[in-house]
Amino acid sequence: MATSSTPSINSAVCPSADISVAPRRSLFPATASFSPRRLDLRPLSSSLPLGRFKAPAPISARSRSRTSACASAVTEDATKRADSRVSTVVDVDLGSRSYPIYIGSGLLDEPDLLQRHVHGKSVLVVTNTTIAPLYLDKVVKALTHGNEKVTVESVILPDGEKYKNMETLMKVFDKAIESRMDRRCTFVALGGGVIGDMCGFAAASFLRGVNFIQIPTTLMAQVDSSVGGKTGVNHPLGKNLIGAFYQPQCVLIDTDTLNTLPERELASGIAEVVKYGLIRDADFFEWQETNMQSLLARDPSALVYAIKRSCENKAEVVSLDEKESGMRATLNLGHTFGHAIETAFGYGQWLHGEAVAAGMVMAVDMSHRLGWIDDTIVKRVFCILQKGKLPTQPPEMMTVEKFKSVMAVDKKVADGLLRLILLKGPLGSCVFTGDYDQRALDETLRAFSKN
Amino acid sequence: MATSSTPSINSAVCPSADISVAPRRSLFPATASFSPRRLDLRPLSSSLPLGRFKAPAPISARSRSRTSACASAVTEDATKRADSRVSTVVDVDLGSRSYPIYIGSGLLDEPDLLQRHVHGKSVLVVTNTTIAPLYLDKVVKALTHGNEKVTVESVILPDGEKYKNMETLMKVFDKAIESRMDRRCTFVALGGGVIGDMCGFAAASFLRGVNFIQIPTTLMAQVDSSVGGKTGVNHPLGKNLIGAFYQPQCVLIDTDTLNTLPERELASGIAEVVKYGLIRDADFFEWQETNMQSLLARDPSALVYAIKRSCENKAEVVSLDEKESGMRATLNLGHTFGHAIETAFGYGQWLHGEAVAAGMVMAVDMSHRLGWIDDTIVKRVFCILQKGKLPTQPPEMMTVEKFKSVMAVDKKVADGLLRLILLKGPLGSCVFTGDYDQRALDETLRAFSKN
Structure with a gap:
């Protein structure tokens, strides 16, 4: 059991690093495809007052819609106090529900940043047994420093995906009600993706909706969830x-929270970083091919850059398709296979990013079987995930039947048809479609399963 | 226990029916007050093609904003088939989330009405052990008649407010997932307020949101929830x-479903009908004073009229304030006291409308203590609730402490201040406010509690 819970790192030899022939990025002609939007030709990195941070070279000019996701320095006050620190902001544009993502080192030492988003007089911090001893005091201090009106309560949940269920969620409601929180309270999620997802759903449902703030402490949560x-x-x-x-x-x-993150968790987050490159940002993928070692070594500049660029990609997609009617689904590259692994293997056996990594290899394999991508992409994906210390095949217990039974209840099934995110065309282009040859899916499942 | 679960009908003598001096309706000057909107001077009843239905006399000219709530006949096709039947539509105007309320006799015999709102190929009917034997087959037939593509599953929950909890809700998710429902499915709530609230929340949360349809079968659910x-x-x-x-x-x-409704449930719904009159529609209140016996006798025309006018009032308020930032709270007249009764007494001991009736008497009493209304209104409220066979005081087990401890966690508490809906000015005008003399609240609680 102990061994099966460790990701199996495929031992195939990684091709030499010179496989980096990036195809020219052109809009793939298929109507259902999604490619990066280019509305602003200014290089993003040149427009950022980023303190001591400089975008790692080489980064080619990157373009994006400034209306849907833009970056700027945190407000002057906060910047002055954190003068020498890396800090930047990505805005998620959703009309009246727009919000900023503050990214930087030492941001938990800036009470103003948090306090400006706290409404009402009571705050409930939702965290877990791993994170509470590390950062709860710091967050409570940031919430209350110079602000005696605010009362902060906390609820500390058990740590792990296997506790991400309704039973654990009820503990959040219990605490909120016992503490007599009202509609003007604010919930703060302090932890990884599990805490963020649960705290967010609790905030959405408590009294039919209260304010909440995300303080993600894992790379996975920072770049994605x-x-x-x-x-x-x-x-x-x-x-x-x-x-x-x-x-x-x-x-x-606050990227400083990554200093306490276990290596396996760091790698798990890198899987989602790789995903952004594959589905819509070939330049970013190339940057990762060059800078993977810096990310694994937790080089602060490399981390901030990877997080910022990941958030920009996600913010842009979410701004265009909040409720996942189409484009947003592309963020789930590898996730249908990955979710099947997590569900069949038991939540928490593999980390989410580990399952997604194996799932991305399967999605890429299937795309190649369909003739939609050339084999250099297959090799580059395999190689970058190996560099990132991520699994490139499912755990041995997975069978074709296990994949199929879980995938049948995937949220992307519509009227019985399983839609998948697959790569199509040059690097950085993908499709979300149910229109594929079923045999390719069967072949991929067989190729990656024991029976 | 059996006796305490029966509402205590106050035995005070009801003043003679000639206490019907309606004050001239003028906009109460207080800035925080809400009064009926009058944007369209056409009498509503004269503009309705209502089949054999005629608005019970006397009804004075009623005005409303046609943009926020309007009534029209159901579409021509359906009307032809149900030619001699009472039917009308009230529209709830919420932009892209607008929807129609179809009201009439025999509407469950009109498959087109339901089927036009079913998206996707799978439907989950959520109902309870009382309603399933009466109407489930009829609804399944309406959903599938002439439409073989649709698969209908059902989940039958235990009946009663005490089952309105997360544990029961999970049964809906279990069934939906076991039946492999996907994002394009439709949930149908068939039952009273408990079923509607649970099915609606399940639909909101299943796969982060699927379509749903309400088929309310109690007067309470039809006029309010x-x-x-x-x-x-x-x-x-x-x-x-x-x-x-x-x-x-x-x-x-479908008002035909009221034919199987127990008397106590009918009275419970009437409490909410009375509420609309009190908070914003003095003409409607006067109509009820004249027509209460027809309602209790289930006269079809009286029922359709009361439901339509209640829905119009609610639709107008909801259109103006969907998320209850202010005005919508006025729909909770009597509910803060009423919820305290339901919670302290145990869910299901009293019906919701019974608790609301006693709560309205308390709110009216407090309004009078504050000097905000004259005592004719107090007497008329007392009298109409007695006529409606509703309780006019809380159950004997309620104490001041029990009221206070539950009211402290009411959703209308903001930063520690309990805001209440109170009547102020002439009949049909109310305020939602935390700015009242606390002594009046204490006096009301003492006057209506044993200790």
Whole structure:
């Protein structure tokens, strides 16, 4: 059991690093495809007052819509106090539900940043047994420093995906009600993706909706789950089947919290970073191919850059498709296979990013079997995940039947048809479709399963 | 125990029916007050093609904003088939989340009405052990008649407010997942307020939101809980503390379902009908004073009229304030006291409308103690609730302490201040305020409690 809970790192030889022939990025002609938007030709990195941070070279000019996701320095006051610190802001544009993502080192030492987003007089911090001893005091101090009117309560949940269920969620409601929280209270999620998802769903449901703030402390949560408003809990038969779309007041990412993150958790977050490159940002993928070692070594500049660029990608997609009617689904590359692994293997056996990594290899394999991508992409994906210390195949216990039974209840099934995110065309282009040859899916499942 | 679960009908003598001096309705000058809007001077009843239905006389000219709530006949096709039947539509105007409320006799015999609002190929009917034997087959037939593509599953929950909790809600998710429902499915709530609230919250949360349809079968649900998108479940410490604002695709009110409703349930619904008159519609209150016997005798025309006018009032308020930032709270006249009764007495001991009736008497008493209304209103409220066979005081077990401890966690508490809906000015005018003399509240609690 102990061994099976460790990801199996595929031992195939990684091709030499010179496989980096990036195809010219052109809009793939298929109508259902999604490619990066280019509305502003200014390089993003040149427009950022980033303190001592400089974007790691080489980064080619990157373009994006400034209306849907833009970056700027945190406000002058906060910047002055944290003068020498890395800090930047990505805005998620959702009309009246827009919010900023603050990214930087030492942001938990800036009480103003948090306090400006706290409404009412009572705050409930939702965290877990691992994070509470490390950061709860710091967060309570940031919430109350110079602000005696605020009362902060906390609820400390057991740590792990296997506790992401309705039973644990009820503990949050119990605490909020016992503490007589009212509609003007604020919930603060302090922890990884599990805490963020549960706290967010609790905030969405408590008194039919109260304010909340995300303070993600894992790379996975910082680059993915804390942004975009997807909240929820698992059901014994599937992940995230119960939840809500509910946006926070702000996301505060203090990259210093990554200093206490276990290596395996760091790698798990890197899986989602790789995903952004594959689905819509070939330049970012190339940057990762060059800078993976810096990320694993927790180089602060590399981390801030990877988080910022990941959040920009996610913010742009979410701004365009908040409720996942189409484009947003592309953020789930590898997740349908990955969720099947997590569900069949038992929540918490593999980390989410580990399952997604194996799932991405499967999605890429299937895309190649369909003739939609050339084999250099297959090799580059395999190689970058190996560099990132991530698994490249499912655990041995997975069978074709196990994949199929879980995938049948995936949220992307519509009227019985399983839609998948697959790569199509040059690096950085993908499709979300149910229109594929079923044999390719069967072949991929067989190729990656024991029976 | 059996006796204490029966509402105590106050035995004070009801003043003679000639106390019907309606004060001239003028906008009460207080800035925080809410009064009926008058934007359209056409009498509503004259503009309705209502089949054989005629508005019971006397009804004075009624005015409303046609943009926020309007009534029209159901579409021509349906009307042709149900030619001689009472039918009308009230629209709830919420932009992209607008929906119609169909009201009439025999509407469950009109498959088109339901089917036009079913999206996708799978439907889950959520109902209870009381309603299933009466109407489930009829609803399944309406959903599938001439439409073989649709698969209908059902989940039958135990009946009663005490089952309105997270544990019962999970049975809905279990069934939906076991039946492999996907994002394009439709949930149908078939039952009273408890079923509507639970099914609505399940629909809001399943896969982060699927379509749903309300088929309310109690007068309470038809005039109040099915309209406006409030969904949720109770927590042991308070009613409706966990939930969501989530709008249905349509509400289908077949008044024939009231033929099987127990008398006590009918009276419970009448409490909410009385409420609309008190908070914003003096003409409607006067109509009720004249027509209460017809309502209790289930006269079809009287019922359709009372439901339509209640839905119009609610639709107008919800259109103006969906998320209850102010005006919508006025729909909770008597509910803060009433919820305290329900919670302290144990869910299901008293019906919701019974608790609300006693709560309204208390709110009116407090308004009078504050000098905000004259005593003719106090007497008329007391009298109409007696006529409606509703309690006019809390159960004997209620103490001041029990009221206070539950009211402290009411959703209308903001930063520690309990805001209440109180009458102020002429009949049909109310305020939602925390700015009242606390002694009046204490006196009311003492006057209506044993100790």
